[in-house]
Amino acid sequence: MSSPKSNTALERLGHDLRSARLSRRIAVTDLAERAGTSAKTIQRLEKGDPKVAVGTLANVLVSLGLVEKLADLVDVRKDDLGLALSSERTPQRGRSFAASLRRRKPTDDKDEPDDVDPDGVAF
Template sequence: MTLGDNIRVARLRRKLTAEIVAQRAGTTRQTIAKIESGNPAVKIGTYVAVLQALGLLKGWGDIDDPVGEQMALDDLPQRARLKNG
């Protein structure tokens, strides 16, 4: 199942029309159809707006960054400079 398929299923489970989701996401019904069909030309920001409209962005800002955490622990320099020569 693709992301577009999952979005369609989520919309139908919530008994929402494509028009209602489009209004909530600030887009058009045609764009919702493109998303649900997997059209790669749709901007990622529109996907995010649709996911938000469906209430599917729980934990969106909770990014697990073990590499970044390890780098902070390693006390790396703030800037790296290139040596000329």
């Protein structure tokens, strides 16, 4: 079940797709053929039907020359909330692998050779 907000966004997307198609003077049947789908599916997409597959949307965008818009849909570089939350969780000071080895308690097994030198050199 779709939320009212997502329905509104999908209807706007459909309207914009229809406008893009009409400005390019492409018939529904021609766009459907180029996108590898049916004319009925194009009509549903233009009406904002939430049951149309994302892959179909991608194929339509390719056919219209707008596929880069899909790639920018969720651009993490522009996600202010995500960036803020990520920076809160990022440690201010990191610990090197060699330092973590030095902090590790020595084991009683002297028979096994060390795989890593405490200075970080692997053998």
